[in-house]
Every structure is written in structure tokens, then in C-alpha cells.
Amino acid sequence: MSGATIGLLGVLCLFVLLAIRIPVAFAMFLVGFLGIVALNGTKAAFSLLASETFTLASSPELVVVPLFILMGNVASITGMSRKLYDAAYAVVGHIRGGLASATVLGCGGFAALSGSSVASALTMGKVALSQMERFNYDQRLSTGAVAAGGTLGILIPPSTGFVIYAILTEQSIGRLFLAGVFPGILLLAMFILAITVICWLRPEAGPAGPQTGLREKAGALLAASPIVLVILLTIGGIYGGWFSPVEAAAVGAGIVIALGFATRSLPLHRLWAAAKDSVVTTATVMLILIAAHLFNPFMALSQIPAAVGSTILSLDLGQTGTLVLILAIYLVLGCFLEGFAMLVLTLPIFFPIILNLGIDPIWFGVLTVLTLEMGLISPPVGLNVFIVKSVAPKVPLGQIFRGVLPFWLMMIVTVGILIAVPQIALLLPNTMMR
Numbered sequence: 001m002s003g004a005t006i007g008l009l010g011v012l013c014l015f016v017l018l019a020i021r022i023p024v025a026f027a028m029f030l031v032g033f034l035g036i037v038a039l040n041g042t043k044a045a046f047s048l049l050a051s052e053t054f055t056l057a058s059s060p061e062l063v064v065v066p067l068f069i070l071m072g073n074v075a076s077i078t079g080m081s082r083k084l085y086d087a088a089y090a091v092v093g094h095i096r097g098g099l100a101s102a103t104v105l106g107c108g109g110f111a112a113l114s115g116s117s118v119a120s121a122l123t124m125g126k127v128a129l130s131q132m133e134r135f136n137y138d139q140r141l142s143t144g145a146v147a148a149g150g151t152l153g154i155l156i157p158p159s160t161g162f163v164i165y166a167i168l169t170e171q172s173i174g175r176l177f178l179a180g181v182f183p184g185i186l187l188l189a190m191f192i193l194a195i196t197v198i199c200w201l202r203p204e205a206g207p208a209g210p211q212t213g214l215r216e217k218a219g220a221l222l223a224a225s226p227i228v229l230v231i232l233l234t235i236g237g238i239y240g241g242w243f244s245p246v247e248a249a250a251v252g253a254g255i256v257i258a259l260g261f262a263t264r265s266l267p268l269h270r271l272w273a274a275a276k277d278s279v280v281t282t283a284t285v286m287l288i289l290i291a292a293h294l295f296n297p298f299m300a301l302s303q304i305p306a307a308v309g310s311t312i313l314s315l316d317l318g319q320t321g322t323l324v325l326i327l328a329i330y331l332v333l334g335c336f337l338e339g340f341a342m343l344v345l346t347l348p349i350f351f352p353i354i355l356n357l358g359i360d361p362i363w364f365g366v367l368t369v370l371t372l373e374m375g376l377i378s379p380p381v382g383l384n385v386f387i388v389k390s391v392a393p394k395v396p397l398g399q400i401f402r403g404v405l406p407f408w409l410m411m412i413v414t415v416g417i418l419i420a421v422p423q424i425a426l427l428l429p430n431t432m433m434r
Contacts, residue, residue, distance in 0.1 A: 003039055007302025010035040014295075014345070024341045025287035032295035039301045052293040056286065060246065061166070061173060066282040067249035068158040073274035074256045075113045075227065078265040081123045083224040084109040089131070090212045090220035097199035097206030099135060100145040101192045103128040107149030108188045109224075111156040112231040113256070117376055121150025121384045125391035138205035139395050141198055144403025146391075147384040148191055151373040151411075154339070156184035157235055158249065160285060161369040164340060167289055168296075168347050171361055173245045174238055178428040179362050181235065183370065183418055190410040198406060230255050239428065285340075292344040305349040312353055319357050320419065323364070326350050327371050327415065334375025342372060366425040367418060374411050377404040 010031045017027035036045040056062065075081055085106035092098040092105070106128065107120045125146045132142035154161040157177035166173040199206040212220075234252035237243035243251060260266025299305055317325060333342050354364050376384040385400050392400075418424055 003302045004304060004307065006035060006038050007299060007304040010298060010302070011304070011345075018341065024344075025284070025291040028288070028291035028295040028341075028344060032291065032298045035298035036294070036301065039298065048297060049294060053290050056167075056290050056293060059167070062163070062286070062289075064158065064173060064246045064249045065160060065163055065285055066278055067246070067253045068160070069281050070274060070278040071230075071249065071253040071256050072110070072113050072119055073277050074253070074260055074266065074271070075110070076119065076123045077270050077274050078256075078260040078263070080113070080227045080256070080259070081106070081110045082127050083220075084227055085124065085127045087220045087224035089209070090217045094209055094211045096203060096208045097141070097195045098209055099128065099132045099137060100141055100195045100199075100206055103132070103142075103145045104149040104152075104188060104191045104195070107146070108152050108156055108184070109227070109231065111150075111153035111184070112158070112235065113227065113252075117150050117153035117373065117384060118387055120153035121146055121387045122391065124149060125388050129388075129392050135207050135209055137207070138202070139392075140399050140403030141195070141205045142403075143388050143392055143395050143400040144405070144407055145191070145195060147377050147382075147388045147400060147404050148407030148411075150384045150387070151376045152184060152188060154373050154376070155180050155187060155366075155369055157181060157238075158245070159369065161339065161343075161372060162365065164285070164289065164343055165347070165365045165369060168292060168343060169351050169361060169365070171365060172429075175362050175429040176365050177235070177238055177245060179366050179425045180369070181239075181428055182424050183366050183414070186417065186424060187370070187411065187414050190414050191407055194406045194410045226259050227256075230259075288340050288344065295344060296348045299348050305352065308349050309353045309356070313356065319359055322353065322357060323359060323367070323419065326353070327367060330368065330371040331374060331378075334372060335378045339372040339375055342375070343368070360422065360426060362429055363418075363422045363425050367415060370411065370415055370418070374408060377401075377408055 014027055014031045017030070018024065033045050033049060036048060085102060088102035088105035088109070089099065092101045095101075103124055107124045110120045110123055111117070128146060129142055153159070157180045159177070159180055162176040162180060163173055165171065166176050195206065230252055233255070234243075234248040237248045237251065238245055257266065257271065260271070312322060312325065315322075330342060330346070333346070351361070354361060376382065379401050382401065385397065385404060388400055389395065389397055
């Protein structure tokens with residue numbers, strides 16, 4: 001049996017395992033290990049398993065993952081995320097659709113603390129959905145805003161999506177974080193534009209909330225200012241060259257914990273719960289990365305990435321055409337696969353093509369992560385949609401999927417803008433980290 005045939009059978013087995021809900025890491029472990037055994041022998045498979053596990057586990061760059069996850073968990077458990085929402089609500093809640101816009105803004109702020117789309121959707125859903133129900137918001141708009149706003153967690157730095165992309169492609173985590181700033185702000189603005197258009201066409205979808213006075217606005221902004229300062233310090237520290245990403249994560253986590261103790265909102269049992277949750281999430285990410293470094297050599301030995309790459313290059317679509325084709329494939333895969341699994345499966349195939357065509361890998365990383373976000377609200381998987389469903393069990397799943405459609409279209413528009421104007425993503429990393 002040829003290497004290509006074994007590789008295709010391995011990919012097919014992986015899809016079957018994922019379809020029957022085997023965890024991504026275990027599925028890749030099994031297929032990758034057995035594939036290497038079939039192609040290169042048992043000794044090579046065990047040797048690679050041992051070496052890759054040790055190399056990744058001892059990688060100092062990966063320290064950024066548990067620290068940023070801990071920062072987000074502490075911010076959530078101490079109610080800091082609620083203060084972000086309250087500040088946004090005080091500023092824009094009185095306009096039509098203002099509560100939905102405040103939700104998106106709150107999701108953006110929480111994304112800059114947690115780096116997790118699922119955590120952003122879950123936390124802001126608990127905070128915002130009851131408020132929007134109270135003011136008779138259309139269920140499609142309210143749930144759609146939470147599900148879509150949560151996707152900002154994988155784009156606005158710090159982002160676990162960028163960390164995994166950086167590890168798999170050997171790119172700079174700091175450059176990727178900086179590259180995500182302006183695209184994240186652009187996407188946030190596009191979501192607010194979608195809410196504004198919906199409420200202009202259907203005013204009953206997002207009734208205006210109560211007017212807040214200047215004193216209330218100032219009070220809400222003041223209450224949220226410590227969290228805003230943490231965000232500015234961590235991301236601004238990377239931007240200004242004061243911190244490495246790992247140092248920024250440590251500073252951010254330390255300050256958030258200190259704030260929790262200072263405000264007496266973080267008793268030891270809550271800190272312990274946040275730490276345990278961070279360990280579990282970090283272990284999940286590490287298992288996926290170790291499995292990826294076992295699965296990718298199997299793919300390389302099978303020669304499938306080289307064959308697919310040659311086929312795509314032979315189409316002679318040019319830089320833009322090839323890029324659009326790859327992103328379209330991601331878009332389709334996003335309807336069925338979890339985002340990290342997509343990165344692991346496809347980067348060994350697509351990344352060499354990108355380098356061969358001279359496409360900037362940082363720019364490609366931003367476009368890839370943004371496309372992965374779309375999978376979080378695309379049927380039938382749509383992880384963020386199911387998260388919102390768990391928070392709002394009375395809302396039919398079909399209503400939530402219809403609610404995210406305008407935001408999904410805005411993500412398509414954002415991808416188009418970033419393809420047309422790469423400097424939106426590349427300006428910060430190219431000027432601040434040469």
C-alpha cells in the first residue's frame with residue numbers, strides 16, 4: 001500500500017473519529033501514531049511521540065496560554081466582565097439597539113482579557129441576555145449579538161488561536177497579537193454597524209434602553225477603568241516593546257488577581273476554582289498541540305500535503321485567487337470541524353503554498369483565524385451558538401442561527417476588506433516589531 005493511500009485512509013479515519021465525538025487530541029494521537037507505525041515503523045513512532053511531547057511541554061512560549069486563560073477566568077469570576085458591560089451600556093444603552101451594541105463592546109473588552117471565544121460568549125450571555133429580554137429585544141438580535149460578539153475572543157489579542165497558529169507555523173506570537181488589533185476593532189465596528197442597520201429596518205427589534213445621566217456614565221466608566229487599564233497595559237506593553245507576550249500575560253494575570261484581592265471579590269476558594277479551570281483548559285490545548293506534532297509528520301511521510309500543494313499551484317490562480325480558494329475551503333470545513341482541528345489538519349498543506357507564493361504568513365494568520373471565527377457561528381457545528389443556547393434554553397436553535405446571519409455576512413465583508421487592504425493587519429507588526 002502506497003504512502004498516499006495510507007495517508008488518505010488516515011484522514012478518513014480521523015474524520016470518522018471526529019464525527020463520533022472522539023476528542024480532537026485523542027483522535028489525532030491515534031491516527032498519527034498508527035500512521036507513522038505503518039509508514040516508518042514502531043520505533044520511529046515512539047521516538048517521535050517522546051521527543052515532540054518533551055519539546056512542546058518545555059517550550060517557554062507556551063507559558064502565555066495558562067497565564068492569559070487564568071487572567072480571563074479571574075476576570076469572569078470576580079465580576080469584572082460585568083463592569084465592562086455596564087460601562088458600555090451606560091454609554092450606548094439609551095440608543096436603539098444600544099443593549100446589543102453594548103454586548104458586542106463588552107465581548108470585545110472581555111476578549112482582550114480572556115482570549116477565548118467560548119468564554120466570551122458564555123460570560124456575556126449570562127450578563128446581557130436577561131437585560132435584553134427585559135427590554136423586549138428580538139430574540140434573534142439578542143442571541144445573535146452574543147454568539148457573534150463572542151467570536152471576537154479568538155481574534156482580539158491575546159488569542160489562543162494566534163498562539164496555536166504561531167506554534168504550528170513557527171511565527172512570532174507577538175507579531176500575530178499586534179496584527180490582530182486593528183482587524184479586531186474593524187470586526188467589532190462591523191458588528192455594531194449590523195446592529196444599527198437591523199434596528200433601522202426593524203425598530204422593534206432593539207428598543208432603546210433608559211437614558212443614563214452624566215454621573216451614571218462617569219461612575220460606570222470609572223468602575224471599569226481598572227480592567228481597561230489592564231488591557232491597555234498588557235497589549236500596549238507588547239506594542240511598546242516593554243514586555244514579551246509571556247511577560248505581558250504574567251503582568252496581566254498578576255494585576256487582575258491583585259485587583260480581585262483588593263476589592264475582596266476574589267476569596268481563595270474562587271481563585272482555586274479559576275486556577276483549576278485554567279489547568280483543565282491549558283491541558284486541553286497542550287494535548288491538541290502535542291497530537292498535532294504527531295499527526296503532521298504522518299501527513300508529511302504520506303506525501304499528501306505536497307500532492308495537494310502541487311495541485312493547487314498548478315491551477316495558476318495567482319496570489320489572491322489561491323488565497324481566496326484556501327479561505328473558501330476553511331469556510332466549508334468550519335461548518336463541520338472545530339477550529340483547532342482545522343488548523344492542525346490544514347496548515348501542513350496550506351502553509352507551504354502560502355510561503356511559496358510569497359504571501360505574508362502574519363497576514364495569512366489573521367485571515368485564517370478570522371475565517372475560523374466564522375465556523376464558531378456556522379451551522380451545523382457553530383459552537384458559540386450552542387453556548388448561547390445553553391444560556392437561553394427557551395430560544396429555538398433555528399432562531400439563534402438566523403440571528404447570527406447578519407453578523408456572519410459582516411465577517412465575510414471584513415475578510416474582503418483585509419484581503420484588499422493587508423496593511424490593516426500588517427501596520428502594527430511591521431512598524432513596532434522589525
